Amino acid sequence: MDEEERRKLIELTAKKEEKREEKKESKEKTLPDLPKAEKGKVVMRFAPNPNGPPTLGSARGMVVNDEYAKIYDGKLIIRFDDTDPRTKRPMLEAYEWYLEDAEWLGVKPHEVVYASKRIPMYYDYVKKLLEMEKAYPCFCSREEFKKFRDKGIECPHRNTPAEKALEIWDRMLAGEFDEGEVVIRIKTDMKHRDPAIRDWVAFRIIKADHPLVGDRYTVYPTLDFESAIEDHVLGITHIIRGKDLIDSERRQRYIYEYFGWEYPVTKHWGRVKIHEFGKLSTSEIRKEIEKGVYEGWDDPALPTIRALRRRGFRAEAIRKFLLSLGVGENDVAVSMKNLYAENRKIVDRTASRYFFVWDPVAVEIKGLPESRVVRIPKKPEGNEYRELTGEKDVLIAGDDWDRFEEGDVVRLKDFCTVRVKSKEKNQLEFVSWEMSENVRKGRNIVHWLSWKDGVVCVVIGDKPLLRWGGFAEKNAVQDAGKVVQFERFAFCRIEFADESGIRAIYTHP
């Protein structure tokens, strides 16, 4: 064995050792290491177009980037990529929604940038490229250019000299051209293996009102250009985003090469699809809201962060759920059940328990010796109690009543044991105060409510227009704003409550 071999062997052994160590540590790690990441020097970014409120999908971008920024003691920048006032027109309120939801999710940006407010800067950079003849004004129609691109042929405008190109550029800025008449293209390679990369558009003319900058500009950069410049200017070290932007990197690298910049480290993740929501695009949701299918952007049937917050989900549960998806490039189709499980872990210990009788049926307990006040624990642990009065006239859930057959022995939870006497007359028959041997555990222990303890309650479901109506125990009024568990029903957040009634939102089972 010569020196060289010996050295390699030692190196290899060291690497293996290192790997073993890593394995031991990685048990608690939520996300994989970021390549080339140095503690204290990492700058991440989250760059949404605010054309609607954040959804679970966009929240993934916030949370993962934020998590990495935290892991490496780095920075997180939120940048609004809002440079298309037409096709993906930003929504004025949505800027605020993003910031609000970010804060709620525990995402703390060190800086917030609005691309639409920095358009002159992009002009400066493209001017340089025009001078370098790395960009050119192109008068081809979309169709004409598509032909050139598909064939891999340069278009006639590609060789416009810098001087002439700059003159056209100035005329563009002066508003001398109409929409669609001319665009600025970045020179790449018309023979590039991937047609998607060939001479892409950096600027186009859009004469539309922008919610933030109005009609100040008519020449707007495309995302590819704006983002390329910003990532460098802002000193972004790592980009993590959806893989729909994977080609974007290949296009942008040309600019980085022309300017001699270093492209950030990138990572792209696959599409997330949530079983329960399917594929809902922002524009589709907007239409449905207009049609009245959803009440608004915070409708509990929607996967927006504001809707989930309204439903009573905890930010921490959402973070964990999103982080659990990792940063792999494969598409994921995940179930809300995972989110439910995370949230339940947090909420179960603290949620007060109450009775909610949905689709109520009034029944009479024949032979009940007396009315009794019962004390029931409010929570699984601790010594808080609530009181209910058991009387001969009570309400029970329609689902339960329908299931029962005459002769069944049923336990009214914490109150008394009864036998179903007459389905037709809605009559029960008192058996005993004690728990009877005949009561099967599980579905034969049901909740109930006397009229005096009840208050009208509607629960807004997690599917469009789904509602449950019935009575909830009055004690629940004191938990307005909180997540409670309606026993044998589900966790719900009490959104509004007073003596006249309760409105609750379905959280999860």
Add this chain to the structure above:
RNA sequence: GUCCCCGUCGUCUAGCCAGGUCCAGGACACCGGCCUUUCACGCCGGCAACGUGGGUUCAAAUCCCGCCGGGGACGCCA
């Protein structure tokens, strides 16, 4: 059509880059059981995966090739 990416339990994911400690770990779901005056929580146990065919190697989930399957890009959208 051209180009790119991805395939580990039902689902999500760890492991893959630096092959052995992986007859593959965790979570959710599911199925038993315990606890319980909620079908909740908790506890115990169980089921269950490396798409496929070759190759390299003493050794492959890990490296190479083919095939099959899935997704995406080819906007003057983001």
